[in-house]
Amino acid sequence: xxxxxxxxxxxxxxxxxxxxxxxxxxxxxxxxxxxxxxxxxxxxxxxxxxxxxxxxxxxxxxxxxxxxxxxxxxxxxxxxxxxxxxxxxxxx
Numbered sequence: 320x321x322x323x324x325x326x327x328x329x330x331x332x333x334x335x336x337x338x339x340x341x342x343x344x345x346x347x348x349x350x351x352x353x354x355x356x357x358x359x360x361x362x363x364x365x366x367x368x369x370x371x372x373x374x375x376x377x378x379x380x381x382x383x384x385x386x387x388x389x390x391x392x393x394x395x396x397x398x399x400x401x402x403x404x405x406x407x408x409x410x411x
Contacts, residue, residue, distance in 0.1 A: 349406045357399045364392035
């Protein structure tokens with residue numbers, strides 16, 4: 320998360336060879352490590368939320384909790400994808 324905050328300020332700095340290498344390293348780490356793991360975790364949370372929702376038996380608190388899991392996972396996945404697009408834009 321800290322890298323996402325710092326990257327725009329780094330983009331304003333002069334891009335010498337070391338800075339370009341840093342951008343490429345961060346982009347590679349994000350696309351090969353963080354994005355796949357986050358996507359898998361979001362998928363697991365969506366499935367878990369669906370199980371909680373479907374086994375609620377009409378209990379309003381369990382239905383709400385299942386919807387929270389699903390909404391949170393979809394929101395997190397959207398943020399992950401947008402962050403990937405930002406990192407990709409900065410590194411090119």
